[in-house]
Amino acid sequence: MDKEEQEGRATWVPGALVVGAGPSGLAAAACLAARGVPATVLERSDSLAFTWRHRMYDRLALHLPKRFCELPLLPFPADYPTYPCKDQFVAYMEAYAAAAGVAPRFGASVQEAAFDASAGAWAVRLAGGEVLMTRWLVVATGENAEPHVPDFPGMRQFAGRVLHTCEYKCGEEFAGEKVLVVGCGNSGMEVSLDLCRHGAKPSMVVRNTVHVLPKEMLGVSTFGIAMALLKWLPVQLVDRFILAAARLTLGNTSQLGLRRPKTGPIELKNLTGRTPVLDVGTLDHIKSGKIKVVGAVKEVTRVGARLADGKEEQQFDAIILATGYRSNVPSWLKDGGDVFTREGTPKTPFPDGWKGRNGLYTVGFSQRGLLGASSDALCVARDIHCQWRERERERDKPTSDVHEADSSV
Structure with missing residues (x-):
């Protein structure tokens, strides 16, 4: 045939x-x-x-x-x-x-x-x-x-490595390097933590508001607690409880550059699909200064990037795009x-x-x-x-x- x-x-x-x-x-x-x-x-x-x-x-x-x-x-x-x-x-x-x-x-x-x-x-x-x-x-x-790969101004002239989290395996290969992690969802938070634990110096771009919650509360899954409460209580009331517990456990995340949305985490998930971040240890490294929180990327240069929260160019050895999928x-x-x-x-x-x-x-x-x-x-x-x-x-x-x-x- x-x-x-x-x-x-x-x-x-x-x-x-x-x-x-x-x-x-x-x-x-x-x-x-x-x-x-x-x-x-x-x-x-x-x-x-x-x-x-x-x-x-x-x-x-x-x-x-x-x-x-x-x-x-x-x-x-x-x-x-x-x-x-x-x-x-x-x-x-x-x-x-x-x-x-x-x-x-x-x-x-x-x-x-x-x-x-x-x-x-x-x-x-x-x-x-x-x-x-x-x-x-x-x-x-x-x-x-498919990975979502944004095209920032000047991206093609950057002399270092640019990769999406779908290509990232381990922070060991970035030891000693200054790395810009674009994105503060669960992947961005966890990659930043992994980089930090392998001796890299990550800066994490936080452009929007984000809900960061403890992975567990008193040894019990935060998600599991929320699902149990939703059987008996309205979403708004469960959100208030979860946020109060998160504040007691994690402190005021806004002081770390991680502003919370006005809408509660569960209600926001239902309305927009935006998933809250479950902290796996990243916040402690942000508090200690080992992970820096920076503003949005305005422009990528040959040796780094200019960010929305500063006029001067910051130097980076690599850029990791934790920008999700589509x-x-x-x-x-x-x-x-x-x-x-x-x-x-x-x-x-x-x-x-x-x-x-x-x-x-x-x-x-x-x-x-x-x-x-x-x-x-x-x-x-x-x-x-x-x-x-x-x-x-x-x-x-x-x-x-x-x-x-x-x-x-």
Whole structure:
């Protein structure tokens, strides 16, 4: 078969087609399999949980207790610590896929997915031209598909290293260097701490307000306490309690250059998706002066940067961009405008943004982490299963070859 014939051939996929073999895609496929619905999982890389395996720094561990991060149908191993490390999480993903019988198709890069109204199905074109047809398309590439890399004025002339946190592994290679860390989310805070512990001299850019909370209070997860209180109290009251406890534990973070938003941490998360920072030791190093808090980047120079809170150029040996990730959905999904914005974020807030039109579903875009992905996966599997079961019933209906003939008088 020549290339043109191969590119023109379309193959129908039984059951659902899941794009992405990270936690969201694996959860969706596992929940479908548990209901007897076949699912084909497409993954552009060469391994499952690629982001966790290759784009996370060495010291990373879950910031929330494992009971809040396990996927449907399979808990973490009992001998895992409360906060599993990166390698343990990847091992859990591998065991999860094996237990559910999910075998992703690796190296399958989706170039375009569009709804074919004449076929009543989604046409998914892969790199190389192969086309797959499916009644149910589950988008599970997630919110962190591509690193967000800002282009500051003068960035290209900088003589030192510039890297995103997806390329950062350990602070050891930066020992003795002055490093500008752009971003003060959980990644920026933790990378700054790691740099400091390996003898580097980090300066952390803080441009916006940020909620910094203790990871635990009196030995109990702050997140766990908040979730328990929310069962009985309104969000605003829980926010007040959490902030009061944070003030007692951490002190006034505004004095450190970390101004708090006027809206409470949980309410802000619900409204905007902005996640509060859980302190893992960074604040102590900020208080001691080992980590400097600086203003926004105005311009990058050949040997450093000019910042918003100072006129003079500051010298740096390296710049690390802790600027987060973005969705890649707009680059390949067509006809998804009822679900996604132009930026590839959900139009409908959690918990109702998992279903679109014409058999389109999403998992892992709720800005609720692994808990949100699990909720999405369960809802998607239940909905597709109802349709699958109805189609099976229609297919299994007996047909009669005997028809009554019209009688004429």
